Each structure stands twice: as C-alpha cells, then as structure tokens.
Amino acid sequence: MVGRPKVILVACGTAIATSTVVAKAIEEGLAARGIKVITRQCKAAEVPSLAPGADLVVTTTPVPTNLGVPVIKTLAFLTGVGKEEVLDQIAKILTEGG
Amino acid sequence: MNLADILDRRLIVCNLIARNSEEAIRVLARKLYEEGFVKESFEEAVLKRENEMPTGLPLGDINAAIPHADIEHVLKPALAVATLAAPLPFRIMVEPDNTVDVRIIFLLALNEPHAQIKMLQTIAMALQDPLLLQELAKAQSADDIYRILTRIKIDEGDETEGAGSKNSEKQKGR
Numbered sequence: 001m002v003g004r005p006k007v008i009l010v011a012c013g014t015a016i017a018t019s020t021v022v023a024k025a026i027e028e029g030l031a032a033r034g035i036k037v038i039t040r041q042c043k044a045a046e047v048p049s050l051a052p053g054a055d056l057v058v059t060t061t062p063v064p065t066n067l068g069v070p071v072i073k074t075l076a077f078l079t080g081v082g083k084e085e086v087l088d089q090i091a092k093i094l095t096e097g098g
Numbered sequence: 099m100n101l102a103d104i105l106d107r108r109l110i111v112c113n114l115i116a117r118n119s120e121e122a123i124r125v126l127a128r129k130l131y132e133e134g135f136v137k138e139s140f141e142e143a144v145l146k147r148e149n150e151m152p153t154g155l156p157l158g159d160i161n162a163a164i165p166h167a168d169i170e171h172v173l174k175p176a177l178a179v180a181t182l183a184a185p186l187p188f189r190i191m192v193e194p195d196n197t198v199d200v201r202i203i204f205l206l207a208l209n210e211p212h213a214q215i216k217m218l219q220t221i222a223m224a225l226q227d228p229l230l231l232q233e234l235a236k237a238q239s240a241d242d243i244y245r246i247l248t249r250i251k252i253d254e255g256d257e258t259e260g261a262g263s264k265n266s267e268k269q270k271g272r
Binding site for chain 1: 164191192
C-alpha cells in the first residue's frame with residue numbers, strides 16, 4: 001500500500017509540550033527514511049478513543065495496550081537515547097504492518 | 099533561534115536547596131507567578147499534573163525533569179530553570195512507579211498547545227547533550243546557566259548547518 005500517509009498518534013500527559021517535540025522528531029526521523037507520516041497529538045487519556053484512527057501509537061506515558069494498534073512507549077525522542085533504533089522499529093511497523 | 103528569546107535570568111535558580119521535588123517545583127512556580135508569567139493557580143496545577151503524570155527523564159549521569167501545566171494557568175510563555183544542589187527523586191514519565199534522581203528542572207509555562215516548538219526542541223537538544231548537562235550541573239550562578247543555555251543553537255533546516263538563509267523561513271511544508 002503506497003500512497004496514503006500513515007497516521008501516528010503521539011500521546012503524552014497534556015498534549016502541550018512533550019508530544020510536540022516527539023511528533024516533530026518522528027516526522028523528521030521518518031522523512032529521513034523516506035516515509036511520510038501524519039502525526040496527531042493527544043493526551044494519554046484520549047488514546048483509547050483516538051487509536052482506532054491511527055496506524056501506530058507512540059507515547060511517553062503509560063497508556064492501555066489492548067488498543068488494536070501497535071503501541072510504542074518510549075522517551076527516546078526526548079532523551080535521544082535509542083532514538084535511531086526506535087525510528088527503525090517504527091519504520092518497520094509502518095512498512096510491514098500496512 | 100536560541101533560548102535568549104524566552105529565557106529570563108530572574109527565572110533561573112542555581113544550586114537550589116529543597117527537601118523534595120514538590121518544594122523545588124514550588125520555588126520555580128512562585129518565581130513565574132511573581133514575575134507575572136502565570137496565574138496563581140499555576141503552582142498547584144503543576145504539582146497536580148506532576149503527581150498524576152510525572153516528568154522525570156533518565157538521561158544518564160545528570161537527569162532532568164520537565165514539569166508543566168495546562169495552558170489556562172499561563173499568561174505569557176516562559177521557562178524557569180533550576181539546578182539542584184543535591185539530586186532529588188522525581189517519578190519517571192514513562193514508568194511512574196519508578197523514580198530518577200534529578201539535578202536539573204526545566205519548568206515550562208506554555209500558553210498554547212503544540213506551539214513554542216523551537217523552544218521545546220532547544221530544550222530537547224539540551225537534554226540530549228551529556229556535556230552540556232554536566233556544565234549546567236556544575237554552574238555556579240544563574241548567569242552561568244543563562245550563558246550555557248543560550249549557547250544552544252538549533253538548525254532551521256534538515257541538513258544545513260546554519261548556512262541557509264537568514265530569514266529562517268521554513269523550506270518545506272509538512
């Protein structure tokens with residue numbers, strides 16, 4: 001399936017600061033891998049209702065895992081630790097999962 | 099862009115002595131209030147949020163926390179910074195059952211969601227730079243901290259290293 005950009009739901013506590021940084025880092029990291037995505041930011045509490053419209057959830061705070069879409073819980077986009085590995089993991093999920 | 103646009107020396111505390119994370123956050127929150135950046139409700143709002151959704155970030159030797167609150171408590175965007183004389187435990191964002199010993203607090207006061215992206219990215223750059231974190235932890239004055247933080251520069255483009263146009267116009271859309 002080429003064409004439709006994948007949608008990544010980016011969750012953090014309040015959807016103000018953290019997810020803004022994370023969403024930007026994901027967009028840039030995946031663009032560098034040739035993958036175009038749409039990111040949507042939300043609060044952790046909104047994840048269950050918004051997850052069905054997404055291909056992947058990336059979160060910095062605990063969220064339910066039985067959402068029917070893959071969930072990656074990581075601080076890598078804030079701390080830089082393991083960032084490339086997580087981007088590879090996301091790229092794999094998006095390209096193989098679709 | 100660098101943090102000089104938003105950083106205010108009056109909102110920096112070097113080697114803060116506090117008994118716990120709550121006390122440290124209160125000191126910074128009060129500064130933001132006294133200097134007119136936030137409403138009186140900000141202090142309790144930050145503490146409540148930190149309690150429900152903590153912001154401790156394990157970074158290596160020098161760890162940090164990035165407390166913040168909902169936008170309705172903020173009047174003008176600002177950043178308050180403290181280095182702690184001795185590390186204090188903060189609960190970890192991604193696993194709130196565990197704590198991390200934090201040395202540097204970045205208390206964010208933001209009045210728009212999804213905005214102030216350059217400021218947030220600049221802080222993220224600081225978090226990802228172990229040498230800079232070491233320097234901050236060793237700083238002996240608020241002026242030192244100001245100097246270290248305003249030295250950080252972020253690239254406007256993807257690959258150019260500040261060699262691009264001066265007017266910082268974004269080159270590509272989303």
